[in-house]
């Protein structure tokens with residue numbers, strides 16, 4: 001299996017709306033493996049680093065204020081194709097355009113409160129994992145079900 005890792009975060013709205021277990025269960029039941037997890041309140045400065053690619057956008061300041069407004073559940077998930085498929089589980093950026101069955105489609109209504117973040121490619125996944133986690137916070141282990149998930 002071609003294993004990769006992606007950074008997934010439940011934003012302050014998802015935490016406050018008590019959607020942590022609902023969201024984690026979707027990644028877990030799919031067959032992906034949780035290799036890092038913590039709850040943190042990011043500073044505004046940290047939020048700006050996380051979203052640095054969007055600094056020219058008109059919503060950048062509000063977005064960074066929002067991300068730093070409360071606890072965020074930061075995670076790293078591992079599995080074959082997890083970067084791209086994780087984005088599929090999440091759905092489109094605007095929940096109005098997310099398909100039913102996706103996390104944003106089922107659980108969110110507006111783009112400014114779309115409850116979850118997921119890395120959009122291999123480079124951003126690497127950068128975001130390094131920004132949010134120290135190497136020793138990433139746990140390498142075998143899941144017994146792996147042989148049933150992957151054959």
Ligand code: DAT
Nearest residue numbers: 054059063092093111112114116117118120
């Ligand atoms: P995604 O989170 O799907 O990767 P993105 O990286 O383009 O989307 O934008 C990051 C976040 O910024 C997004 O989850 C919600 C917010 N955002 C994006 N476009 C927006 C817009 N037009 N108005 C308000 N917020 C927006």
Ligand code: MG
Nearest residue numbers: 117118119120
């Ligand atoms: Mg993005």
